[in-house]
Amino acid sequence: MTEKDVSVLMDAKQIAHAISRIAHEILESLADDEELAVIGIRSNGDHLADRLVREIKHIEGRKVDVGYMDITLYRDDLLTNPEHPEIKATEILFPVDKKVVVLVDDVLFTGRTIRAALNQIPDYGRPKAVRLAVLIDRGGRELPIRADFVGKNIPTNPKDKVSVALAERGGEDSVILTHEKSAETKKRAARGRRK
Amino acid sequence: MTFKRRHLLGLEDLNADELMNILETSKVFREVLDRPIKKVAPLRGLTVANLFFEPSTRTRVSFELAEKRLSADTVTFTAATSSVKKGETLKDTVRNLEAMKIDMVVIRHGSSGAPYFLTRFCSSSVINAGDGQHEHPTQGLLDMYTMWMKYQRIKGLRVVLMGDAKHSRVIRSNIWGLTKLGASVAVCGPPTLLPVGLEKLGVEVYTDVDKALDGADVVNVMRIQLERQQAGLLPSLREYTSLFGITRERLKRLNKNYTIMHPGPINRGIEMSDEIADCGESVILEQVTNGVAVRMAVLYLLAGGEGRKSDED
Numbered sequence: 001m002t003e004k005d006v007s008v009l010m011d012a013k014q015i016a017h018a019i020s021r022i023a024h025e026i027l028e029s030l031a032d033d034e035e036l037a038v039i040g041i042r043s044n045g046d047h048l049a050d051r052l053v054r055e056i057k058h059i060e061g062r063k064v065d066v067g068y069m070d071i072t073l074y075r076d077d078l079l080t081n082p083e084h085p086e087i088k089a090t091e092i093l094f095p096v097d098k099k100v101v102v103l104v105d106d107v108l109f110t111g112r113t114i115r116a117a118l119n120q121i122p123d124y125g126r127p128k129a130v131r132l133a134v135l136i137d138r139g140g141r142e143l144p145i146r147a148d149f150v151g152k153n154i155p156t157n158p159k160d161k162v163s164v165a166l167a168e169r170g171g172e173d174s175v176i177l178t179h180e181k182s183a184e185t186k187k188r189a190a191r192g193r194r195k
Numbered sequence: 196m197t198f199k200r201r202h203l204l205g206l207e208d209l210n211a212d213e214l215m216n217i218l219e220t221s222k223v224f225r226e227v228l229d230r231p232i233k234k235v236a237p238l239r240g241l242t243v244a245n246l247f248f249e250p251s252t253r254t255r256v257s258f259e260l261a262e263k264r265l266s267a268d269t270v271t272f273t274a275a276t277s278s279v280k281k282g283e284t285l286k287d288t289v290r291n292l293e294a295m296k297i298d299m300v301v302i303r304h305g306s307s308g309a310p311y312f313l314t315r316f317c318s319s320s321v322i323n324a325g326d327g328q329h330e331h332p333t334q335g336l337l338d339m340y341t342m343w344m345k346y347q348r349i350k351g352l353r354v355v356l357m358g359d360a361k362h363s364r365v366i367r368s369n370i371w372g373l374t375k376l377g378a379s380v381a382v383c384g385p386p387t388l389l390p391v392g393l394e395k396l397g398v399e400v401y402t403d404v405d406k407a408l409d410g411a412d413v414v415n416v417m418r419i420q421l422e423r424q425q426a427g428l429l430p431s432l433r434e435y436t437s438l439f440g441i442t443r444e445r446l447k448r449l450n451k452n453y454t455i456m457h458p459g460p461i462n463r464g465i466e467m468s469d470e471i472a473d474c475g476e477s478v479i480l481e482q483v484t485n486g487v488a489v490r491m492a493v494l495y496l497l498a499g500g501e502g503r504k505s506d507e508d
Contacts, residue, residue: 070223073235079498087223123232 005179009154009162012173015135018151019048022133023055025149026102027062034128037065037099041117042088044106045069047168048135052104065099067092074116090120097125102149106164108134111145136175138162198496202321204310205330206371214339214372220492221340221485227264228488238267238498241298245271246288247324248279248304253459253483254324254334258301261490265498270297289313299498302326320497328362334458335368337489339376341482342413345454350377353450355407356398357439358417358466359388361428365417365458370396383407384439387428404439408448415456416441416466432465441467446476454478 010018030036036056040049046068053066070088072078078085103117114132121130133149138156154177156162161178165171198216206214227235243262247255255271262269270292274280279288289300299320302310307327314321325331343349354373360366360382373380374397382393383401393400401407408414423429446453455467455477463469472479 073223073227073237073495075237078237079240087220089223089226091226119236123230123234125231 003181007177009177010175015173019051022149035099038102039067039069041105042070045104047166049104065094071116074119092124096127098128100129101127102131104133106135107162108137108147109140111141111143114145204323206332206335206368211375221489224491225488234264236266238265242268243299244292244297246302248274257486261487330368331364332368334365335372337486339372341485352378353411354378354413355381355411356415358384361388361390363417381407411449413454441471
């Protein structure tokens with residue numbers, strides 16, 4: 001028997017602040033002669049990439065190439081996963097060669113999605129560097145991958161669920177953490193209250 | 196949507212959702228073909244055997260390329276170089292291959308139903324690359340994909356299938372697929388090459404090419420096999436050309452934004468002239484490119500996921 005504990009990790013205002021801060025950090029990290037490209041990982045990373053690029057343009061008037069990537073064909077569980085994932089289009093309509101490419105995703109968890117994205121990028125060319133920007137880093141890495149730009153760090157239990165809702169997909173901007181409390185945790189909490 | 200099938204034997208078995216799933220997936224692989232590096236890894240570790248018991252260049256190369264671009268390992272053999280020449284049965288050939296741990300079989304065979312026969316004892320996925328006079332499902336799919344890309348719809352299109360409906364497996368696959376997705380299909384050819392009861396498949400049947408082409412969006416012209424004349428089904432190729440050949444004059448009957456298709460290889464000057472085959476409305480080479488993407492989609496959908504698991508469990 002489990003009980004769910006739901007909390008809001010970020011609201012619309014906090015998400016907007018995080019995007020703005022990441023945009024500033026990206027610009028500060030670039031050398032003068034470095035060309036920037038932003039690639040969002042579908043789904044959600046694509047919308048966050050669009051927001052980042054708008055913010056960068058707003059801050060510095062800089063025009064940045066933006067692309068969108070679906071990582072399905074590069075997943076490591078394609079032949080073993082009983083669910084056949086739907087593949088969405090990858091749209092990288094500019095050369096990535098010699099650019100600093102910032103990959104954008106909503107949640108960084110095991111690192112397997114980013115591993116797949118890193119495998120896909122060389123099929124489009126050889127960037128000067130690849131950086132990673134995520135809205136939420138929830139820990140729980142299964143691969144040695146680290147984000148360069150993070151909106152918010154939240155260590156979570158592997159069974160927890162972190163959902164990012166964005167206005168572009170018909171919701172209201174928010175990041176929600178759903179924590180499943182086991183029967184044991186529930187009992188312990190009740191004992192604590194009695195004391 | 197999950198694709199639950201393990202084999203692709205024909206389009207007659209598929210429903211509209213499954214057909215659209217294949218077309219949508221093909222769109223993704225078409226983009227892969229335009230990348231600087233045209234290779235992705237979903238079939239890494241799988242082995243595909245291409246068994247071609249009939250001569251074929253286009254379909255065989257298209258399948259081989261599709262498999263290689265999905266990172267599968269492939270073995271290909273044609274009847275001329277296989278043990279079939281020594282009298283080995285199809286069943287034994289395939290069972291031996293399976294003993295060498297293959298995962299998928301692509302088969303072209305002169306007998307209708309040969310791919311279905313394989314599924315009775317074969318644990319691999321079987322893909323029909325053309326069987327006798329039955330079906331050529333991947334050609335049907337790539338024809339539909341080419342139309343879908345140009346018009347952004349299949350529903351409501353008027354498609355004329357020209358040629359030998361009696362022996363053409365491409366016509367049959369086109370009929371099953373297009374009618375399920377809501378196209379209005381007409382078949383036109385000499386009376387000797389039109390099977391009895393064709394109307395029952397939900398198509399209009401014509402022997403007058405001018406009437407067939409009236410108001411059509413797409414004319415998909417099939418190759419006339421020269422042996423049909425020897426079999427007495429065609430008086431002469433010259434007569435076929437004059438009665439059924441596609442000419443500039445005849446194209447005036449089509450809708451303004453028309454498309455000319457041909458699964459190839461073309462008998463230039465018989466089914467259509469050079470001028471028509473190479474004109475701006477002809478998408479014959481595009482069909483060839485799309486063929487690789489569609490075959491990649493089919494291999495991908497059959498290779499993993501639920502279909503494979505549930506059938507094996």
